[in-house]
Amino acid sequence: MAQLEPYRGDYYLWQYVPSLPAAVVFLVLFAAITGAHCFRIFKTRLWFCLPFVIGGIMEIIGYGGRAAAHNATGELGPYIIQSILTLLPPVLFSASIYMVLGRVIRAVQGEQYSLIRPGILTKVFVTGDVASFFIQGGGAGILAMGNSNADTGEKIIVGGLLVQIIMFGLFIATAGLFQTRYQKHKMAIAAFDATGWRASMNALYGVSALIMIRSVFRVVEFAAGRDGYPLKNEWTFYVFDSVLMWVVMAVFFWWWPSNLKPGVNGAPMHNLVWVIERVFIMYLG
Template identity: 55%
Template sequence: MANLESHNGYYLWQYIPSIPAAILFSILFGIITVLHLWRMFRSRTWYCIAFATGGIFEFIGYVGRIFAHDRTGAIMPYVIQSVFILLAPALFAASMYMVLGRIIRCVRGEKYSIIRVSWLAKIFVGGDVFSFLIQAGGAGILVKGDSDAKTGENIIVGGLIVQVIMFGLFALSAIVFEVRMHRHAMASLYNSKVPWKETLHMLYYASLAIMVRSIVRVIQYIMGQGGYLLKKEWPLYVFDGLLMFITMVIFYRTYPSEVNPKKVIMPENQDATIGMESRQRSYPQC
C-alpha cells in the first residue's frame, strides 16, 4: 500500500496520486494528441505543432502521476507531472494566437484589427513565451524544496497572471475584429468555403477554457501548499485536466486547416463592392 513519503524532510505531495484518474487522463490525452498529430500532418497545418506538443506535454504529465503513486518521496515523477501539466496550456495558446492572424489575413480584414496583423502574432506569441519561461522558472524553483516553495509559487503566479492578461487582450482583439467585420458588411463577401466565423468562435470557447484554468491556478498558488486546491486532487482534474481536454476537443472539431490566406479566392466584384461602400458610407470606428 502506497504511503506519503518525504523528500529530504519535505513532503512534495499533500495526497497520494490516484492511479485510475491518472491512467484515464493519460489515455484521453494520448488519443486526442494522436488525432491532432494525424490531422496536422494530413492538412500540413504546421503552425499547429505547438498545440500538438501541448497535448504531448499533458500526456507525459499524467503518466508522471502514475509513476508518482508509489514514489511520493521521489523528485523526478513530481517534477515531470508538475512542469509538463503546468506548461501545456501555454503551448495551446501559441497556436491559437497564430490562428487569429491567419483568420484576419484570410478575409482581408487587416484594417478591422485593433492590432496591426504583422505585429499580432509577434505580440501574443511573444507574451506567451514570456509567460511560459516565467512559469518554467517558477516550477524549477518550486520543486527544489520547502525553503524555495513560496518563491517558486510567487513566480508561477506572476507567469499565470501574464497569461491571463494576454488572453484577455487576445479575446478583446478577436471580438472587436468580428464586430467591425459585421458592422462594415464585410462578412457577407466571403462564402462558406472559408469557415472564418466558426474558427473564430472556436477560439472564443477554447480561450475561455484556458482562461478559467489559469485563474484557478492563480488562486491555487496564492492559497499556497496549505490551501484546499493543492491539498485535494480533484481540482486538478476538474479545473485543469478536464478543461484542457475540452480545449483540445474543441480545437480538433473546428480545426483551422481551411483558414489559409494563400488558398483564399477573392469573391467576384469585391473590389467594386468595397469601393462603393467607401464612397457611399462613412463607418464609425470601434
C-alpha cells in the same frame, strides 16, 4: 498500499497520494487526442498547429509522472515531471490560438478592422506567451527543489500565470473588437461568409475561455499555498485543469483551421470558389 511519504525530513512534496487510475485515464485520453492532432497536421500540413502536439506530448509525460508518483510520493523525479509538464502545455496551446486569429483576419481580408496589424499581431501575443512560459517554467523548477524554495517558486508561477491571463484578456478584446468592426461593414456580403470565419471566431472564444478559467484556477491554487484547499484536494486539479485542457485539444481538433488556408493571390480559396459559382449562376442560370 501506497502512502504519503516525506521527501526530506518532515517536508512533503504532495499533500495527498496522487490517484493512479485518474492519472492513467488522462494519460490515455491525452495520448489519443495528441495522436489525432498529429494525423491532422500531417494530412493538412498546417504546421502552425504543431504547438498543440508538443503540448499534448508534455501532458502525456506529465500524467505518466503522476502515475509513477502514486507509489513514490517521497521521490523528487516524478514530482518534477508532473509539476512542470502539466503546468506549461496551455502556453503552447495559446500560441496556435493566437496564430489562428491572424489567419482569420487575412482570410476575410479584414486587416483594416483589426486593432493590431495581422503582421505583428501574432508576434505580440506569442512574445507574451514565451515570457509566460519561461516565468512559469522557472517557478516550477524552483518549486520542485522543495523546502524553503517552495514559496518563492509558487510566487513566480503566479506571476507567470498572471502574464498569461493578461495576454489572453488582451487577445480576447482584440478578437472581439475585430469581429464587431468587421461585421458592421461586411455582414451583408455573402462572399465573406464562405470561409466559415464566424465558426472559427466562436471556436477561438471557446478554447480561450477554457484556458482562461484554467489559468485563474492555477493562480488561486498557488496563491492559496500548500495549506490551501486546491493543493490538498486532487479533484480540483482534474476538474479545473485536466478536463478543461483535454476539451481544449478536442475542440481544436473538431474545429480544424484548414478552412483558413490562403488561395490565389492571398484570397481565401473558399471565396474564389464562391465567386466562380456566382459567375456561372449569373450567365448560365
